[in-house]
Structure formats: structure tokens, C-alpha cells
Amino acid sequence: MSKLFTLSAEQIISGVRNREFTIEDYVIQLLERINDIDDKIKAFITINDEALNTARKLDKKIKSQEAVGSLAGIAVGIKDNICTKDIKTTCASKLLQEYIPPYDATVVRRLKERDAIIIGKVNLDEFAMGSTTEFGSYGPSHNPWNPDYVVGGSSGGSAASVAALECTVSLGSDTGGSIRCPASFCSVVGLKPTYGLVSRFGLVSYSNSLEQIGPLGRTVSDIVMIMNVIAGFDENDNTTRNEIKTPGFVASDVKRPVRYGLIKELVEASDPAISKLVYSSLDLLSSNDCKWEEVSLNSDYALASYYTIAMAEASSNLARYDNLRYGFDFDPEGYEWNSYFSKIRNNFGDEVKRRIMIGSHVLLSGYYAKYYLKAQKVRSILRHEVKKLFKQVDVLISPTMPVLPFKIGENIDDPVKRYLIDTNTVVANLVGTPAISLPAGFSDNLPIGLQLMTDEMQEQLLFDVSKMYESVASIKRRPDL
Amino acid sequence: MVTIEHVKHLAWLSRLDLTNDEIENYHIEIEKIIRYLDRLDSISLSDVEPRHYERRVSEFRDDIIYDDNQTDLSKTTKYSKEGYVKGPRMR
Numbered sequence: 001m002s003k004l005f006t007l008s009a010e011q012i013i014s015g016v017r018n019r020e021f022t023i024e025d026y027v028i029q030l031l032e033r034i035n036d037i038d039d040k041i042k043a044f045i046t047i048n049d050e051a052l053n054t055a056r057k058l059d060k061k062i063k064s065q066e067a068v069g070s071l072a073g074i075a076v077g078i079k080d081n082i083c084t085k086d087i088k089t090t091c092a093s094k095l096l097q098e099y100i101p102p103y104d105a106t107v108v109r110r111l112k113e114r115d116a117i118i119i120g121k122v123n124l125d126e127f128a129m130g131s132t133t134e135f136g137s138y139g140p141s142h143n144p145w146n147p148d149y150v151v152g153g154s155s156g157g158s159a160a161s162v163a164a165l166e167c168t169v170s171l172g173s174d175t176g177g178s179i180r181c182p183a184s185f186c187s188v189v190g191l192k193p194t195y196g197l198v199s200r201f202g203l204v205s206y207s208n209s210l211e212q213i214g215p216l217g218r219t220v221s222d223i224v225m226i227m228n229v230i231a232g233f234d235e236n237d238n239t240t241r242n243e244i245k246t247p248g249f250v251a252s253d254v255k256r257p258v259r260y261g262l263i264k265e266l267v268e269a270s271d272p273a274i275s276k277l278v279y280s281s282l283d284l285l286s287s288n289d290c291k292w293e294e295v296s297l298n299s300d301y302a303l304a305s306y307y308t309i310a311m312a313e314a315s316s317n318l319a320r321y322d323n324l325r326y327g328f329d330f331d332p333e334g335y336e337w338n339s340y341f342s343k344i345r346n347n348f349g350d351e352v353k354r355r356i357m358i359g360s361h362v363l364l365s366g367y368y369a370k371y372y373l374k375a376q377k378v379r380s381i382l383r384h385e386v387k388k389l390f391k392q393v394d395v396l397i398s399p400t401m402p403v404l405p406f407k408i409g410e411n412i413d414d415p416v417k418r419y420l421i422d423t424n425t426v427v428a429n430l431v432g433t434p435a436i437s438l439p440a441g442f443s444d445n446l447p448i449g450l451q452l453m454t455d456e457m458q459e460q461l462l463f464d465v466s467k468m469y470e471s472v473a474s475i476k477r478r479p480d481l
Numbered sequence: 482m483v484t485i486e487h488v489k490h491l492a493w494l495s496r497l498d499l500t501n502d503e504i505e506n507y508h509i510e511i512e513k514i515i516r517y518l519d520r521l522d523s524i525s526l527s528d529v530e531p532r533h534y535e536r537r538v539s540e541f542r543d544d545i546i547y548d549d550n551q552t553d554l555s556k557t558t559k560y561s562k563e564g565y566v567k568g569p570r571m572r
Contacts, residue, residue, distance in 0.1 A: 102554055235542075304518050315495060324568050326557055332569040340569035342498035353499070354507055357491040358514055364494075374521040376531035415510050416517050 004029045005165045006478070009074050009222040012168055016062070016073035023062075023073050023117070027055040030075050030119060034166050037481050042141050043151075043161035045080050046088050047120040054117050069115030071229060076111055077161040077170035080121040081128050082213065083202040084108050087118065091204050092126045092136025094347040095321050098328045105202020106237065107171060107213050107230040114229050119167045122157030126349045127318065128173055128206045130154050131181050131421055132411070135351045140408050144186060144479035145445055149405045152185030154178040158216050159186040164481055169222050171230075173203055175211040176306050177400075177425025180437035183216055184400035184449025187439040187475065189466070190216040191223050194456045195432035196241040198227075199234035205317040207310040208239075210429040220438070220466045224251040227459070241457070249460055251467055258465055260285060261295035261393030266424045270402045273443035278399050281440055281450050284472045295389055295396070299427055301378045306426035307419060308362050308375035315359025318352070321345060354415070383431045390455040395465050398424050400437040400449035424451060434459050436466050439475040483512040 004026045007015065015021055031052070038044050061068050078084055081091045083101035085108075090096045104112065112118070125135040133156025134140040141156040143149040144164040151160045155172025159182030162170050172179040174192035183190025191214045198213045205211075215226035231247040234240045262282065267275045282292050323330055323344040332340050348356070362371035389396060403421055411418050428435035433456050440450035450469070454462045488508045492499045499507070560567040 100556070102557060301521060301524065304521050307514070308518055308521065319496075322568075324558065324560075324566050325554075329559065331560060332567055335569040337569045337571055338496065339498070341496045345496055346498045348497070350503075350507075353495075353497055353503075354510060354514070356495045356497065357488070357507065358511060358518075360491050360494045361487075361511075361515065362518070370522055371518055373531060374524070374526055377526040377529040378521065378524075380529055380532055381526075416513055419514075419517070 001025060005033050008219050009168045009217065009225050010219075012073045013071070022059045023055040024052065024059050026073060027052055027075060027117060027119070030167060034120070037164060038166065040142060040147050040481070041144055041160050041164050041166070042139060043077070043122050043157040043164065043166060044120045045090060045092065045123050045138050045157070048087055048118050051075070051117050051119050058115055069113060071111060071114040071116035071225070074116045074168045075119040076116050077120055077122040077158060077167040078108060078118055079124050079155050079158050079170070079172045081124055081173060081204040081206075082108060082171060083204070084118060084121065087121060089121065089204070090137075091128070092124050092138055093349065093352070094137050095323070095327055095344070097137070099326045101202075103202065106199040106234045108202065110229050116229075122161050122170060124157055125154035126352050127204065127314075128154040128175055128178055128211070129314065129351050129355055131177065131418060133157065133182065134408060134412060135349055137349060142408070143405055144481055145405075145447060148407050149446065150185065150408050152182030152401070152405065155190070155216065156182045159183050159188055159190060162186070162188045162216050162218060163479055165478070169215055169217040169226055171213055172216055173211055173213050174429065175207050175310060176422045176429050179214045179216060180400050180425050180435060180449070180451060181422070183437040184451075185405040185447055187442070187447035187449070187477070188216055188218055189220055189223050189436065189438055190214065191227070191436045192428055192434060193227065193231060193459060194241070194434045196239050197231050197244065197434070197457070197459065199237040199240050201234055201236035207313040208317060209313060210306070210310055220463060220470050221251040223436075224249050224463050243457060249463055251463055253467060253471070254464055255289065255468065256464055258290050258395055259393040260290060260292035261389055261396050262292055263297050263396055263398040264294045265297060265299065266398040266402070269423070270399045271404055273404065274399045274402070274448050277441045277443070277448050278397070278450065281469070281473065282397070285469065288468065288472055292397070293393065295393060297385060297389065297396075297427070299382065299423065302382055302426050302430060303419065303423050305375040305378035305382070306422070306430055308371050309379070311355045311359035312362050312372050313359070315356045315363065318348075318356055379430050382427060386427065386431045386433065387455070394454065394461065396453040398451050400424060400451040404443055404446045404448065428453055432456055434462055436462055438466055438469055438473070440473060441475065442477070483508065483515055
């Protein structure tokens with residue numbers, strides 16, 4: 001019964017079903033683990049003080065042979081920009097430091113309907129704006145592989161908590177790589193689904209045409225399990241696709257003949273240790289009957305397009321923070337409209353304020369055509385190029401990140417240098433295709449992730465090839481915590 | 482070139498009450514970032530339609546009333562009275 005926190009989601013569910021241990025046993029161990037190590041990792045912002053009660057209620061039902069949901073036993077960490085009813089949801093911002101949502105996001109409601117337990121809310125860059133989880137008002141999260149190093153971001157707490165065995169799985173959000181980047185830096189699996197496959201109802205908006213909620217876990221099977229619960233049409237989000245109402249993804253070991261395309265520009269621009277590992281990953285895949293070839297994707301303008309669109313949408317989506325319907329305690333008595341708003345909005349962090357202002361700039365009537373319209377056109381071209389590539393190959397491969405994790409504070413002063421690390425991940429958001437980061441190995445004990453991308457709504461193919469890669473790469477290491 | 486005056490204007494448009502120090506610091510970084518985004522100007526895209534995502538929708542939902550009595554909004558702010566939320570004055 002010891003070290004239940006090392007088990008995967010599948011193992012937890014079967015252990016609970018076979019009465020090997022109770023859900024209460026598991027949750028107690030997780031809470032103790034969080035208590036022991038989270039002051040080093042700082043993955044959590046809030047622990048759900050109802051988690052143990054929920055576990056006990058479920059155990060009672062199991063004992064009296066009543067039916068429980070398919071996720072009974074699973075403990076999920078929820079990124080703190082996803083609304084959880086009656087549990088503080090702060091987006092790591094001073095502006096929302098006291099906000100308690102009166103409703104659950106659709107993804108949270110669906111998890112709870114299957115009896116998953118919300119163990120707590122995890123850390124992020126403020127309003128999901130960042131790639132290192134250094135820009136939140138609760139301070140940085142620390143990499144479980146080396147606490148002096150960044151976890152990646154913006155879903156840094158989601159990745160770190162899974163890697164550090166503080167929860168079974170977690171949910172993050174991915175606007176330009178915010179699930180895949182921390183998954184790569186923390187050596188866990190992280191998926192950004194096809195745009196529209198998972199409801200964004202209850203996700204605090206940053207950039208609504210780019211972002212998706214997605215799962216992070218220690219195995220591909222765990223990711224598939226969560227996707228089967230959270231994915232599917234939602235009438236509360238009219239950007240969700242109605243092709244899938246009830247998903248039925250499988251995580252099988254089926255071998256298929258797959259054509260891989262290695263995006264050569266992204267490998268060439270990577271750290272040498274990373275490109276070396278990517279090539280050896282391709283050798284592993286080739287020895288399993290898979291063919292690969294080099295392909296070219298000109299994504300020179302993709303990053304500029306991404307940041308233009310993301311910042312423009314952010315300036316619009318964050319205009320709602322007027323401290324009247326949600327916010328913190330600050331009496332509007334005596335204030336005039338504009339001065340009240342400007343004063344409370346100064347509680348945004350530096351990175352958020354910069355992005356809102358640049359967003360305003362690119363949407364100005366004199367500049368709109370030069371920036372925003374051009375960025376949307378670049379997006380169209382990129383989509384066309386990617387679709388062409390998917391006629392030639394089935395799966396696109398690249399390193400998830402062009403760099404290894406770096407020290408906390410190292411890149412904090414150079415915004416453009418920080419933005420450049422998103423180069424490999426933004427394409428999938430701009431085009432709307434699904435992409436996954438898989439643990440691929442290490443360099444000097446720092447994790448490296450491999451990114452696989454398929455055409456839109458081809459998640460089953462993505463899961464099949466991911467499961468196959470996972471079994472040949474066989475990365476079994478755990479951080480020393 | 483992005484001037485300090487322009488940054489002040491962006492702050493006003495974004496309703497951000499920045500200090501002079503903040504305006505100075507952000508000015509340098511904002512100029513760097515905008516200069517990076519300027520590369521979009523170097524490509525000619527007059528023939529391209531800005532259309533990255535298309536979905537044919539010809540469906541209507543039923544015009545029915547439903548009561549969302551699950552969501553209690555009264556606790557989200559303490560500055561409310563009789564179902565109204567208190568706000569700052571217009572002028």
C-alpha cells in the first residue's frame with residue numbers, strides 16, 4: 001500500500017475497483033506528498049479542502065456496492081485559469097486573488113460527473129501569458145528535475161505536479177505551447193487537442209481563437225482516458241465541433257504503417273543535444289517499420305503572427321476586468337468610471353500589461369492592416385502549407401522546444417528571446433491541429449520532449465503513434481524527490 | 482519608432498494607470514517587441530484571404546426558455562444591493 005502516488009491513472013482505477021486500497025488511502029498519500037515536497041516545487045496555489053471528504057463518500061458508495069463513475073480514484077490538478085465552483089480561481093493574478101467562481105467549467109463538470117477528485121488548483125503564468133511560469137503573482141514553480149530551473153509554461157504547475165507525483169493527471173491550457181512546453185521541460189505527456197474538440201466554457205479567456213484545454217499525465221493511456229471524458233461537443237461553447245458528441249478514443253498497441261515528416265527547419269534551429277535526441281528517436285521509430293523523411297515548413301512569420309493575434313485578442317478579452325463582477329475588494333464609492341478602472345487594472349502584472357498594450361497597438365485603426373490583418377493572412381498561408389504536408393506524410397515530428405530548460409530568472413529581462421522559444425509550438429495553435437509532447441530523454445538531467453502533430457480531428461492516429469513511441473523510447477525515470 | 486507619448490496613449494486605451502517609471506521601462510520593451518512584429522510588413526499578402534478556419538453552420542437552436550437557477554451570482558461582489566452591482570459614477 002506504500003507509494004500509491006507512483007501509480008498511473010489506469011492502475012489507480014483498477015486498484016480501487018479490486019479493493020486493493022481505498023480512494024481515501026490514495027488521497028491521504030497525495031496530500032502528504034504535497035505537504036512534503038510542494039514548498040520546493042510550488043506547483044499548487046490552492047488545495048481543495050473537500051478532496052478527502054469526496055474520497056470518503058466515494059469509498060462508502062463502493063463499499064455498499066453502489067455504482068461509481070469511471071474515473072473514481074483519480075486526483076486531478078486543475079490549472080488556475082479554469083473555473084472550479086466554490087474553489088478560488090485566481091489566474092495567478094492580483095486582480096482575481098479573491099475570485100470564487102459560482103460555476104464549474106464544462107471540463108471540470110465532466111470530470112466530477114465521472115467521480116474524479118479535484119485535488120487542487122495549480123500554478124501558471126498570470127492569465128496564461130508566458131512560457132516559464134515565472135510571471136504569476138504567487139511566484140515561480142520549480143522544475144522537479146532541478147529546482148533551480150524553470151518548469152516551462154504557462155501550465156507549469158500542471159506539468160510539475162504530475163512529474164512530482166502530486167496528482168494522477170492534470171488539466172492545462174495551450175495557446176501557443178502552454179501545455180507542450182512544460183510537458184517537455186518536466187518530462188511528462190501533454191496534449192493540445194484539435195481546436196474545438198474540448199470545450200472552453202469556464203476557461204478564463206486569453207486568446208480565444210488559439211487556446212484549448214488539454215490533459216497532462218505520466219502515460220499516453222492516462223491522456224486518452226481523460227480525453228474520453230472532457231472532449232466532445234458542448235452547447236455552452238459554440239466553437240466546439242459537433243462531429244464528436246461522445247468520444248471513444250482507445251490507447252491500443254496497434255501497429256500501423258505511418259509516414260513521418262521531420263520538420264527540418266525546427267531541428268536545425270535546436271540545441272545540438274536536442275537534435276541528436278530527435279534523430280535517435282527517428283532511428284527507434286524506423287526500426288519499428290515506420291518511414292520518415294525530411295519536410296520543409298517555412299514558419300518564419302508564424303511567431304510574429306501568433307503574438308500579434310494573441311496579444312490583440314488578449315487586449316479585448318481582458319477588457320472585462322473592471323472589478324465589478326469579479327475581482328477583489330475595492331469600493332467604487334467616490335471614483336469616476338475611467339479612473340476606477342485604470343487604477344484597479346494596474347494590478348495586472350508587467351507581462352500582462354505589456355501584452356494588453358501591444359494588443360491595443362496592433363488593433364489601432366492606422367496599424368490594423370499592417371499587423372493584425374497581415375497576421376491573419378499569414379495564418380491562412382500556414383494552414384494551407386500544413387494541409388499540403390499532411391497529404392505527403394501522416395505525422396509531423398519536431399523537438400517540442402528548441403532549447404533545454406534554463407535557470408529561473410535567466411531570460412526574464414529579454415521578452416523577444418523568451419518569445420522565440422515558442423517557435424516550434426505555435427504552428428499547431430495557429431492552424432488548429434492537435435499536437436502532443438512526449439518524454440524523449442535527457443541531457444545533463446534536463447528533460448527533452450518530442451512533438452508529434454497530426455491533421456485536425458486525427459487524435460486517434462496521434463494516440464496510436466504516441467503509444468508506439470512511448471513503448472520504444474521507454475522513458476521510465478522519475479525525478480529524485 | 483515607438484515614442485513615450487505613444488506608450489502613454491496605449492496605456493490610456495488599455496485603461497492602465499501606469500507610473501512614469503513603468504512607462505519608461507515598458508517603452509523599451511514594447512518597442513523591441515513591436516520591432517519584431519514589424520517583420521509582418523515585409524511580405525506582400527494582397528492576394529491572400531484572412532481565413533484560417535471555416536465551418537458551415539446552418540442550424541438553429543430551439544427557441545425555448547430554460548432556467549439556470551444553479552448559478553448564484555450574489556456572492557461574487559460585496560458591493561451590490563437588491564440585485565444590482567455597484568459601480569463608479571460615469572463622470
